[in-house]
Amino acid sequence: MFEAIKLLVGVISLIMVYRTITGNCNKYLAFAICAIWLRYFLSAFHTITYPPLIAGFSINALGSIGVAGLGLLLIPTAVFTLKKLFPFYVFFIAIAVSGFVNMQIPGTINVLVKWCYFLVLAGALFLSIRSQGQNETFKKLLVAFTMPVALQIASVFLGHAKATEADGSTSYIGGYNHEAAFSMIIVSFIFVIGLTKRKTIRFRTSLFTLAVFLLVLVNYRTAILTILPIAGVFYFTLVEQRLKPSQKAPILTVVTMLFAMVFFALSLAMQERFADVGLMLSNLDLILKAPRYFSEAEQDIMSSRVYIWSQYIDAFLNADTLNQVFGFGPDSWKQRFTLYAHNTFVSNIYEYGYLGFYSFIGVIFFTLLEAFSMYQKDLAKIVGLSIVGFLIMNLATMPLWNIEGLIFFAIVVGTVFSSSKQVDSNKTIATSTRVIGKGQAVI
Template sequence: MFEAIKLLVGVVSLIMVYRTITGNCNKYLAFAICAIWLRYFLSAFHTITYPSLVAGFSINALGSIGVAGLGLLLVPTAVFTLKKLFPFYILFTAIAVSGFVNMQIPGTINVLVKWCYFLVLAGALFLSIRSQGQNETFKKLLVAFTMPVSLQILSILFGQAKAAESDGSTSYIGGYNHEAAFSMIIVSFIFVVGLIERGTIRFRTSLFTLAVFLLVLVNYRTAILTILPIAAVFYFTLVEQRLKPSQKAPILTVVTMLFVMVFFALSFTMQERFADVGVMLSNLDLIVKAPRYFSEAEQDIMSARVYIWSQYIDAYANADILNQIFGFGPDSWKQRFTLYAHNTFVSYLYEYGFLGLVSFLLVCILMTLQPMGLKDKKLAKILVLSFLGFLTMNLATMPLWNIEGLIFFSIFCSLVFGASGKRTNEARKQGVILNAN
């Protein structure tokens, strides 16, 4: 029955997407909306779209390849030459070199296609923000989330729950396959809603609050940790905007105390889900401990994540110098381990080696520093805290391994690149790109 509901919701959301992109919508935003909607639509029918179909590629994979290819044709080449993208090209080069050295050709193609998907989506959204502004772009982008958000609400109403793979607890994910990927959809939704200006859409605060509540029901703790800074900034700013200067100090102090109380209340009600986080933080030496020395109790910490990390780190530490420099190659973990690393940094160290990890750290550092140079200090604060939350998520799972995580990253990067800043030569170049299209 729920499959029929999925199809019905998918058709309704497609109609909404069509009405949005045929209105006052530039072609780059229309492409981004359609690309994101297509991914969420296909992923909803995972029993059909996940298995291999042609030459080892699934329908989902073919959809991603099609979006990446179309995006390369649509987005002007000049966008891909922006200096802000240079750190990403260093990372892509490290991935390609690692794949060539280890002859992991299929894995290399798979990973680079995902990053190409990210690149064209970020480029399209960047051009839309430069053309129609952040507010108009994000308001229209909301339509792409109609299907997954509606399906999650319906799954709650119909009791369509999934047992979380880590501990068997209940997750409401709208009939999608896995709570890790679905949590990134809701995180992206929260991020987009939170960055739409007040008064642009009706019930903005209610919609944001609903999205946070839905993320809690996804029951994926790393995603919950990711949106804590986003939610704190949103509500804090919401209260601050309504106050006179003389009222700010006392009232914001009370609000801060309320936030702290809510945080501790949530921590208490979800203490079983977060208890392992405290255990891990008090035993950080376990990360570099050889896996053969783990006790049975230690192997279960954080749903076995710490034990998994130690296996990858131990394999890297005992590798030859060539593998330590270049790694074992993209997707090489499948040949040695049954589970992926559940940590982006550990995974990149193992797959792409020292050069790959340093390249990724360079991307992370620059994406943290770039928002700080924005004239809009409120936006700068939101972006920095949001990215720090996203990095926190990468410490316990791998959102960048999924297209859903790359969609969030593309939205974030497009805003960092497209937000108003100083009128430099780079900014004038961006203007030339828009005028030419």
């Protein structure tokens, strides 16, 4: 029955997408909307789209390859020469070198295609925001989230739940395959709503609150930690904008206390789910402990995450110099471990070595610095703290391993680069993309 509901919602969402992109919508935004919608549509039918179909590629994988290829043809070449992308290219080169050194060619292609997907999507959003503005871009982008949000709401009312793989607790993910990937869809939805200004969309605050509630129902604790900074800034700014200067100090103090009380109440309500977080923080030395010395109780901390990290770190520290510098190669974990690292940083140092690890750190710090340097201070707070929350998530899972996580990161990067004080002085961007859509200037 729920599969039929998926198909019906998919058709309705496709009609909504069509109406949106055929309206006052530039072609780059239309591309971004269609790319994101397609990913969410295909992922909803995971029993069909996940198994290998042609030459080892699934329908989902073929869809991602198609989007990346089309994006490379659609996005002006000048966008890919932006100086701000240099740290990203250093990281991509580190991945390629690691793959070549270790002859992990299929894994290297797989990883680089994912990052190419990210690159074209970030470029499309960058051009759209520079053309039609942030509000118009994100208002229209919300239509791409119609299907997963509607399916999750339907799953709640119909009682269509899934037991989480970590501890068997209940997750409502709208019939999608895994709560980790689905949580990133809702995180992206929350982020896009948060980036729209007041009165841009109807019931903005109610929609944002609903999205936060839906993320709680996903029951993926790392994602919940990710949106805490976003939610805090959103509600704090919402109250601040309605106050006179003389009222701000006393009222915001009370609001801050209320936020603290709500956070404390939620912590108590979800104490069992987050108990391991405190236990892990009080035993950080376990991460560097050899896995063979872990007790059975220690192996269960954070749903075995700490134990998994120690296995990867131990293998890396006992590797030869070549592997420590260049890593074991993209997707090489599959040859040695049954589970992925559940930590982006641990995974990167194992697969790409010190070269890839530090280049990735460079990407993160550069993006974070650019975010806090955005000329719109209220936007800088939301985006900057969103990146901080996203980094927290990467400490306990690997959102950038999934296309859903890369979609979120592409939205963040596209926003940051389009709203920073200076976009590269590369004049070819202005000249090569002078007109898009219906005669709209890019810059």
